[in-house]
Amino acid sequence: MSSSPSSGGWSTVSTDPLLIRGALVDGVRLDCRAADGRIVALAPGLTTDPGDRILEARGGALLPGLQDHHVHVLAAAATRVSLDLAGGPLPTPIEGSDAADAADRGWLRVVGLGDDDVTRADLDAVWPSRPVRAQHRSGALWVLNSAATAELTEHLTDEERRTGRLWRERGRVAGAAERLTLVAQLAHLGRELAGWGVTGLTDATPDLDAATLEFVRSSVPQRVWSLGAVATDLPRKVVVTDHDDDTWERLRTGVLAARDEGRAVALHAVSRTALALAVAVLGEVGVVPGDRVEHAAVCDDATADRLAELGVVVVTQPSIPARRGRALLEAVDPEDRPWLWRMGGLRARGVDVVLSSDAPYGDPNPWTSIALSSGGLPEAGSPWLADETWDARSALGSYLTAPALPAGPERRVGVGAPADLCLLDGPLDEVLARVAGGGTTAPVRATVIGGRLVAQ
Ligand SMILES: [Zn+2]
Structure with missing residues (x-):
């Protein structure tokens, strides 16, 4: 790999030392210290330094972070937090669904709104916390809830702020709303992937341009490579x-x-x-x-x-x-x-x-x-x-190889390697037996990218 992509908006490398205690590395119980984004020590009984962030592995296997060798990051993000009403009425939020309300779930894009008279207050009744932008099925009307109105306030007229209703929106607000929505969707996807131990993504969209690739890289915690025209090392x-x-x-x-x-x-x-x-x-x-x-x-x-x-x-x-x-x-x-x-x-x-x-x-x-x-x-x-x-x-x-050579040698947890790590919730054989038997699809205790704890 000639270059390792950075993750712009997320500071990729954590300078705070992280000490993972009692992890199984290739079957041996060890402590692992990460600093400046790399593994700097790997041995039993490492001493704790003041300022160390401690992660107790409790005998879980420590693996290199997982690499997904073929994914369409933007498209995957966009499908995860949008809701198509298909001309129907506003929903009652279902807890845990993509439509559910919680401020930290970020922007929700609703399409196919059938009701002509919906206002800001109607959306607030369903989604009081997270910003929501609902598009009428005709395309002629957008309705924003209060959280969305607040985030877009500089782009809106007084009347639009009051009602949340925007007629024949022709790009004045769309660009800003689209970007805020995508940032939220990418962050949501990135968190979810981190929860499964994924630390690297190979985007397989052929026509991804340089600006979009940078935008994706700045919006997810994972490292992102591309099979597209603008990247050159894959x-x-x-x-x-x-x-x-x-x-x-x-x-x-x-x-x-x-x-x-x-x-x-x-x-x-x-x-x-x-x-x-x-x-x-x-x-x-x-x-x-x-x-x-x-x-x-x-x-x-x-x-x-x-x-x-x-x-x-x-x-x-x-x-x-x-x-x-x-x-x-x-x-x-x-x-x-x-x-x-x-x-x-x-x-x-x-x-x-x-x-x-x-x-x-x-x-x-x-x-x-x-x-x-x-x-x-x-x-x-x-x-x-x-x-x-x-x-x-x-x-x-498959998930442990390098992005440029998916069938090549597995990456290793070793001194000098990037601190991109996946800590499982048990010894490897036990976890794999459980997964193969259909017992779990989330056997991950913690995920580290560039020495930073991104999921726990
Ligand atoms: Zn594909």
Whole structure:
């Protein structure tokens, strides 16, 4: 890794020393001291210094922080705290739902408001605390609650402040509201991911521009890498379509352009045809370390053998078929039926397989993916005809590798390594047995990024 992205708005590196006491590191009970964002000592019985922040591990396993190798951060954030009324009335908030009210949950965007007469006071009755912006389904009217009115006050007229109603908003307030909403949504997603031990994200959106990437980096506590055009130290995402006459040439041009930048490629290939094209182009151009195929959702044995021969990594997402269930099977071409969303079967043929979320399309919680890939997909609607599971330790390994080489060596907890850490709530074998058995998808006691405790 030539550079490690900073997280602008969050001060990435904590200068306050952190002492984690009694953690299992590779099975040995040790204390771990972090300072200036790195691990500076790792030994049994470290002495406590004045000013140390103490974290009692109580025998939990200490791992490198988890890296999600394929996620769409902005899209995942946006779907998490917005509410579509689909023309219906205002809701009664349900505790714990995204619509629930609490000031610290940040901005809520409501769309599809059907009632023409809603005012600031009506929204306040449902959401007295968190800022809410509700958009009428016609698009002609926005209504703000009092918390939102207060945050946007400098952009509003007196009348708008009083009623909370804005007519034919044409960008005067939208930019400010959109940004505040996104910041809140990203912070919410970042907190949730931290609660699952995630410390690094690889954004797989190909057209993410530099300003947006910086905005994302400044809004979540995780380190964020990108497969897009503006970053240069990770593979470049190229989407393989399978309907156009010039697909081959465009794909080849895309791969060669990445090579000119000195980059590997991440080829998005969902269909059988797209995967065949991806494999053929990589065969012609030649493979470099880090080359990967995203999804490979239809992969027969012959294609698997070719991927293994070429050394191309498959980055897959078990939570997508788990979510789609029967709908996936109903949509599928019969000849593709035996080859859907394979994992263990590809690995058995020598393909390096790596898990990820593809959130918001898949589940952002890594432990859900580890549980599905080791315990199996829900039987009703599972696309797997053969056993495609693998062991939970290998599944976890997907999240412990470096962003540039998802199938490369696992990062280690060691002196000098970044203090990006995930502390589990028990010994590793015990936790993995519980996760694989469906017992929990939140076995994390604490998460540290750059020496800073971001979840506990
Ligand atoms: Zn994706």
